[in-house]
Amino acid sequence: MASDVILLGERSEIKPPRRIARRGSLSWFALVTVTFFTFAFLYVPIAVLIAFSFNSARTGATWQSFSLQWYERVFSNTRILEAAANSLIVAVLATVGSVVIGTLMAMAMERYQFRTKLAWDAILYLPVIIPEIVMGISLLIFFATISLSRGIVTLVISHIAFCMPFVYLTMRARLADFDKSLEEAAQDLGADEWTTFRRITLPLLMPGIISSALLAFTLSLDDFVISFFVTGVGSQTLPVYIWGQIRRGITPEINAISTLMLLLSIVLVIVAQLIQRRQRT
Amino acid sequence: MNRRKFLRLGLGLTGSTALMAACGAPAPSQPQEAQAPTTSPSAEALAKELSWYNWGSYVADSVLEKFKAEFGVTVKVDVYSSNEEMEAKFKAGGNPGYDLITPSDYMVSKMVAAGMIEKLNFDRIPNFKNIDDSHKKLYFDPTNEYSVAYNWGCTGFAFDKTKLPEPIANWKQVTNWPEALRGKLGMLDDVRELLAVGLRVLGYSGNATDPAEINAARDLLIDLKRRANYALTDSPNAATNIVAGDIFGTQIYTSDAVTARRENANVVYVIPGDVSTVWQDNLCVPKGAPSQYTAEVFIDFMCRPEIAAENANEVGLGTPNAVALKQGLIAPELAEDKAIYPDVAALGNALEFLKKGDPQVDELYQRAFDEIKTA
DSSP states (O other): OGGGOOOTTOOOOOOOOSSOOOTTSHHHHHHHHHHHHHHHHHHHHHHHHHHHTTBOOSSSSSOOOBOOHHHHHHHHOHHHHHHHHHHHHHHHHHHHHHHHHHHHHHHHHHHOOOTTHHHHHHHHHHHHHSOHHHHHHHHHHHHHHTTOOOSHHHHHHHHHHHHHHHHHHHHHHHHHTOOHHHHHHHHHTTOOHHHHIIIIIHHHHHHHHHHHHHHHHHHHHTOOHHHHHHOOTTOOOHHHHHHHTGGGOOOHHHHHHHHHHHHHHHHHHHHHHHHHHHHHO | OHHHHHHHHHHHHHHHHHHHHHHHSOOTTOHHHHHOTTSOOOGGGSOSEEEEEEETTOSOHHHHHHHHHHHOOEEEEEEESOHHHHHHHHHTTSOOSOSEEOOBHHHHHHHHHTTOBOOOOGGGOGGGGGBOGGGSSOTTSTTOOSOEEEEEEEEEEEEETTTSSSOOOSHHHHHTOOGGGTTOEEEESOHHHHHHHHHHHTTOOTTOOOHHHHHHHHHHHHHHHHHHOOEEEOHHHHHHHHHHTSOSEEEEEHHHHHHHHHHOTTEEEEOOSSOEEEEEEEEBOBTTOSOHHHHHHHHHHHTSHHHHHHHHHHHOSBOOBHHHHHTTOSOHHHHTOTTTSOOHHHHGGGEEOOOOOOHHHHHHHHHHHHHHHHO
16 A cells, blocks of 8 residues: 555655756666666556457457457446446545545644644554555454444445545645645634635645545555455445456456546546646646 | 364354254245245245355356346345355355355355355255256265255366377376476466376375375476476466467366367367366355345246356356256357366266365365475
């Protein structure tokens, strides 16, 4: 989980180095090579996956001919669609839940001083480094103990639980350079607390909220380990469903649905970027 | 150890006796069905939904739609990829709400012993008579009270006929893999399937419990690994590899071999005559099922010849439904396929189930397997 942490949208203020490697020099060559391989490692597998989703062969080994049959199969396979719908429902609810709780928590921790604050802060970081499998098992035992039957509800609760720390971290970073004087100015001008929050605080925090929401959404969407433990009857998410298919082989249907999910993620990132850009101007 | 084993056995027995007592009494709401089992069951006793925890890609959607059209019951399917995964789901926190599961042979006996499976009321499953006798009363359910055969198949050997000097017919040839084709052999990354090959070539049972026999099989497979440098893969990947030509021959499940053959006409699949593994997946009702009655109506529906055939034609695995086969309802390219429906009479005793579940024996096998992997 921890390796996924990227604080999206949090632009770093690092200035470009003054000395730029000269074209053709050794360091230029090294930089180009490293960059090339970095992008290749990141994107070649995804490109292969997308390409093979248009392959007519059933096994992913050889290219036969171009075909849209796997996309047709996806849209006529009710079980894949149900699993995808479950994933989206859980991701949306988990995002809303974790962003609201995480943001409020970050604001509280940022603004109030109390004696055990450091300890609480550490506890909030902890779920980021706890192995997912430990979290999955403990959640399962917890739900079994309070005899809450496993399903969408347990999935959403679990996903909120593991997304929240990431939201919290993002929002703490955002709040660290929050200019408190703007809120004070609004209140000096007669705005009550709610108006200040709505008109001043929230818009200023919006870039952070959007990046943390994206982060939470992505984490929830591709979570397997925790979902695997807490999923119940009729609530399998897409990753859990794909895992269940393994014994009969991964069909290009899976490639097709993955491509569609990728498309969705790209659209989301673009939308988020557009919103942020508009707010900056 | 012995006492613990005895205790466990005792607990298992008490568990299943309690279960028998619980199931022995007919459900009060359906006395009329018990009297006239052949008439279609009344809809009021059926649940609205049936939850089935099943292998992935293991049932035709069209069949489920037909069931809904006729009985008004929506069948919800969740999928798993191994017996142990399914078992774990039930052990951790009890039955999450499934009416129906599809355990393989050895898992049926394991779960029955653990009191996790309900006895079936066969009065409600009259179509059970369509199942071939060779798929009834097997070792894992000797009195056939808990399970109904659903699909079956073998573990055999697939090879590319253009790349091997001679066709493979038995495991002995596989273990004599030519050194010239080093790195072109695949074996299943499965503790029991792999060791079974070694055991059978040496003339032992794939279910050997004697450490000396298991170790002999281990040594044979380590020797083969040094000579042939075989790759250990799971069965779907074995299919991918042989289609791509990365390997020339591999141990493989029937289902994946059929896929591989469809993609590459040079691939031949055989069930080696010197004893191969046979497996059977079964419909069972787990303890704590919300509606055992609905599950039984569904099992009966699945045993209808035309439904079993429609399902088998889509899934592409062997159906145990003798009537479906006899009436020619199975697509000829499947029915005449000796890989899917091997000539059991000709193979005679050359097919065996792999019996798992004894922790001590499993440990022996696991250790041997680990030693092969690290050799």
